[in-house]
Amino acid sequence: MDSWHKDYSRTVRRQVPLLLLLSLINKTGSEQVQYSIPEEMEKGSIVGNLAKDLGLNAGEIANRNLHILSLDKKQYFSISAKNGNLHINNRIDREEICGGNALCHISFEVMIENPMNIFHVNVQIQDINDNAPHFLNGDIKIEASESSIPGATFLLGKAEDPDIGVNSLQNYQLSQNQYFVLEVREGEDGNKYAELMLNKQLDRESENSIHLTLLAVDGGKPAKTGTAKILINVIDANDNPPVFAQKVYKVMLKENTPKGSSVIQVKATDKDEGSYGQISYRFSSIDNRARQKFHLDPQEGTITVMETLDFEETEKYSVAVEAKDGGGLVAHCNIEIKILDENDNAPEIILVSSSSPIPEDSASGTLVALINVKDRDSGENGKIICHLQSNVPFQIVSTSNSYYKLLTNGMLDRENTAEYNITITATDKGTPPLSTLKTISVQISDINDNPPAFERSSYTAYVPENNPSGASIFRVKATDTDLDRNAQIIYSVQKSNIEDLPLSSYVSINSETGTIYAQRSFDYEQFREFQLQVKAQDGGSPPLSSNVTVKVFILDQNDNSPQILYPSKGVEGSSLFEMIPRSADADYLVTKVVAVDADSGHNAWLSYHLLQATEPGLFSIGHHTGEIRTSRTFLERDAVKQRVVILVKDNGHPALSATVTVNPVFAENFQEALPEMKSQPSSPDYQSDLQFYLVLALALISFLFLLTVILAILMKLRRSGNPKFLQCFGPVPHSNNGVIFPPNYEEGTLPYSYQLCLSSESRIQEYAFPAPNIQIAENVSFNNKPEMGLTASEGNILNSESDKSNMVSFLLSST
Numbered sequence: 182m183d184s185w186h187k188d189y190s191r192t193v194r195r196q197v198p199l200l201l202l203l204s205l206i207n208k209t210g211s212e213q214v215q216y217s218i219p220e221e222m223e224k225g226s227i228v229g230n231l232a233k234d235l236g237l238n239a240g241e242i243a244n245r246n247l248h249i250l251s252l253d254k255k256q257y258f259s260i261s262a263k264n265g266n267l268h269i270n271n272r273i274d275r276e277e278i279c280g281g282n283a284l285c286h287i288s289f290e291v292m293i294e295n296p297m298n299i300f301h302v303n304v305q306i307q308d309i310n311d312n313a314p315h316f317l318n319g320d321i322k323i324e325a326s327e328s329s330i331p332g333a334t335f336l337l338g339k340a341e342d343p344d345i346g347v348n349s350l351q352n353y354q355l356s357q358n359q360y361f362v363l364e365v366r367e368g369e370d371g372n373k374y375a376e377l378m379l380n381k382q383l384d385r386e387s388e389n390s391i392h393l394t395l396l397a398v399d400g401g402k403p404a405k406t407g408t409a410k411i412l413i414n415v416i417d418a419n420d421n422p423p424v425f426a427q428k429v430y431k432v433m434l435k436e437n438t439p440k441g442s443s444v445i446q447v448k449a450t451d452k453d454e455g456s457y458g459q460i461s462y463r464f465s466s467i468d469n470r471a472r473q474k475f476h477l478d479p480q481e482g483t484i485t486v487m488e489t490l491d492f493e494e495t496e497k498y499s500v501a502v503e504a505k506d507g508g509g510l511v512a513h514c515n516i517e518i519k520i521l522d523e524n525d526n527a528p529e530i531i532l533v534s535s536s537s538p539i540p541e542d543s544a545s546g547t548l549v550a551l552i553n554v555k556d557r558d559s560g561e562n563g564k565i566i567c568h569l570q571s572n573v574p575f576q577i578v579s580t581s582n583s584y585y586k587l588l589t590n591g592m593l594d595r596e597n598t599a600e601y602n603i604t605i606t607a608t609d610k611g612t613p614p615l616s617t618l619k620t621i622s623v624q625i626s627d628i629n630d631n632p633p634a635f636e637r638s639s640y641t642a643y644v645p646e647n648n649p650s651g652a653s654i655f656r657v658k659a660t661d662t663d664l665d666r667n668a669q670i671i672y673s674v675q676k677s678n679i680e681d682l683p684l685s686s687y688v689s690i691n692s693e694t695g696t697i698y699a700q701r702s703f704d705y706e707q708f709r710e711f712q713l714q715v716k717a718q719d720g721g722s723p724p725l726s727s728n729v730t731v732k733v734f735i736l737d738q739n740d741n742s743p744q745i746l747y748p749s750k751g752v753e754g755s756s757l758f759e760m761i762p763r764s765a766d767a768d769y770l771v772t773k774v775v776a777v778d779a780d781s782g783h784n785a786w787l788s789y790h791l792l793q794a795t796e797p798g799l800f801s802i803g804h805h806t807g808e809i810r811t812s813r814t815f816l817e818r819d820a821v822k823q824r825v826v827i828l829v830k831d832n833g834h835p836a837l838s839a840t841v842t843v844n845p846v847f848a849e850n851f852q853e854a855l856p857e858m859k860s861q862p863s864s865p866d867y868q869s870d871l872q873f874y875l876v877l878a879l880a881l882i883s884f885l886f887l888l889t890v891i892l893a894i895l896m897k898l899r900r901s902g903n904p905k906f907l908q909c910f911g912p913v914p915h916s917n918n919g920v921i922f923p924p925n926y927e928e929g930t931l932p933y934s935y936q937l938c939l940s941s942e943s944r945i946q947e948y949a950f951p952a953p954n955i956q957i958a959e960n961v962s963f964n965n966k967p968e969m970g971l972t973a974s975e976g977n978i979l980n981s982e983s984d985k986s987n988m989v990s991f992l993l994s995s996t
């Protein structure tokens with residue numbers, strides 16, 4: 182047999198290239214490779230070069246991971262990772278795999294990756310004559326009556342040969358004898374069985390037993406045989422053998438028939454009487470599987486089910502029943518039991534391969550999983566339809582050989598759904614249909630498809646001025662719906678609208694938290710707002726980013742005290758004098774305090790308060806206007822020279838303030854006010870002897886000064902020879918005699934200035950007077966440059982401080 186096996190193998194291998202050529206021509210359509218090999222090849226034998234037949238070179242075998250999809254427990258083939266050869270991995274017994282089926286093949290799938298593809302491999306298994314015929318019952322015993330007439334037949338049964346075709350049982354041969362000849366018959370199932378036909382009358386007295394040999398021969402080359410010994414006992418005459426009502430009984434029986442159910446009752450009759458007419462039944466030919474399933478009642482001839490029948494195990498049973506009477510005569514009949522399939526097996530779903538996770542940018546039609554469905558039932562009961570239960574972006578597509586591909590069918594978005602539990606339903610076409618569910622979990626892997634998103638389209642930050650350097654002033658936050666590195670955000674400041682200094686000298690940002698820090702102390706009076714552009718960039722490849730504008734507003738703090746513009750402060754913080762006519766009525770406008778605050782808002786709201794006065798009830802000040810007015814008329818008991826301290830306070834918290842001292846003098850003209858103006862302001866609480874002597878000395882000096890002035894003028898007039906009388910401080914309005922009067926002058930009053938009389942030959946001096954309607958300008962930047970002037974009748978504008986100092990200088994020079 183070994184030499185035949187080698188010859189057969191060489192023959193088959195010569196046929197493989199032709200089969201491969203035909204299969205490769207159609208591979209693009211069917212994706213199937215076919216081979217044909219004999220059974221019982223040695224382990225390790227080469228079936229063919231599968232890699233070459235699939236169009237792969239040697240370098241691609243390992244890279245693309247060519248491998249067999251393992252579905253069954255027993256693997257008959259393996260693939261060499263070096264050269265792609267398909268090898269025999271286990272003993273292949275055609276009879277064990279396919280039984281009596283004429284066509285036998287082993288189908289399996291191979292997978293390659295990068296990209297993934299599935300190929301179907303079909304290996305046809307050719308039968309070899311590796312099984313000899315054999316009789317199921319071993320030796321055969323027959324009892325024949327000596328009265329049997331020539332032509333009587335005796336069933337010998339049949340021999341079994343698992344091989345098929347010419348290798349199966351072909352004929353029977355009987356050893357030489359004088360009484361019997363062999364008749365070979367063929368049953369409806371195509372199997373041949375043997376019968377003995379009596380050719381010569383038996384004589385028990387001459388020969389009471391006959392020994393024969395039955396030979397079963399198959400058609401293999403060389404042929405194999407099986408033998409059985411036949412022992413024929415010759416018994417006394419029994420005129421009538423049993424007769425069955427039917428030679429062949431055919432029964433159709435549903436699978437899953439309950440135990441104890443009756444299958445059929447065979448019936449044989451015998452015309453003899455007495456013990457010769459009593460018939461007993463037994464199985465004369467039955468294989469082991471049928472013997473376990475059925476029971477024959479020897480008296481009634483009823484066949485019942487002993488075990489549950491399964492169509493998927495055996496589709497039909499063939500048994501022979503013998504009826505034997507009391508005289509030893511027998512009759513035989515055959516019973517063909519066909520099992521009807523019922524839909525008693527639900528489909529089976531096997532996950533062959535799965536790709537999880539899959540990128541969320543996978544194109545539609547990407548292979549996700551390969552599944553195999555099976556149903557042990559046959560016909561419509563074994564036909565399966567698969568579908569997906571829920572509405573998911575996937576589809577299931579049928580391929581050949583009960584395989585299905587699970588493919589993507591739409592766009593995937595991990596941020597919307599990160600995992601899909603896909604339930605596959607396999608339903609057969611039986612009545613009623615049976616279904617099986619299988620859930621496949623598919624993870625969606627992240628790609629960097631979402632840029633960071635800020636919580637707002639723009640941000641507004643409010644920072645108090647005078648903030649400490651390095652303090653946190655604001656925090657921006659962006660989120661990224663991606664995962665891991667794709668969601669790691671780095672913050673940076675791109676640009677701002679500040680151009681005078683580098684951006685890094687103003688602010689910095691924590692790249693991880695988005696916290697913005699001030700690099701310097703901000704000053705509201707320097708700039709009030711600026712804006713930044715912050716960039717959030719993720720760690721993907723390539724990275725994605727988004728920008729947001731942050732507007733930073735500097736909040737004013739009360740860090741500037743009020744600045745008094747008018748009246749300006751003189752020596753030791755006191756202002757110069759303001760002259761008031763003694764005849765001034767109540768509510769007479771003495772002067773107006775003008776102040777500004779470099780702060781803004783509430784911090785720049787100023788209020789004016791009368792802090793101290795020589796006569797507290799004599800003057801009042803407008804709380805919001807700063808106008809100092811008389812509260813009543815001047816009384817004789819009132820001091821001529823008054824001292825008023827004004828407090829200017831802002832509205833900040835805490836409030837800041839400044840003070841100024843105004844010295845009003847009650848006099849009708851300048852000459853009357855002059856002594857008071859020359860005297861140092863005295864505190865009403867300080868009345869020491871030193872002060873008394875100082876006042877006395879000042880009065881004496883003033884008297885000498887006036888006397889000297891008068892004498893000097895008289896001497897000059899005398900020398901000139903053309904004396905002109907001095908027009909002194911007269912009440913004549915609008916005089917052109919060298920005297921300058923303030924605007925809005927009314928006869929007899931100079932509310933904001935001093936009356937001055939000068940000689941016509943003297944150089945005309947110009948004096949400035951406070952403007953009566955000076956307004957506070959909010960948010961004026963104070964730069965320590967006095968801008969408040971007084972307007973004279975000629976329209977000259979002079980600084981108030983310089984005017985007053987000029988006047989004092991004039992008086993001193995005159996003395």
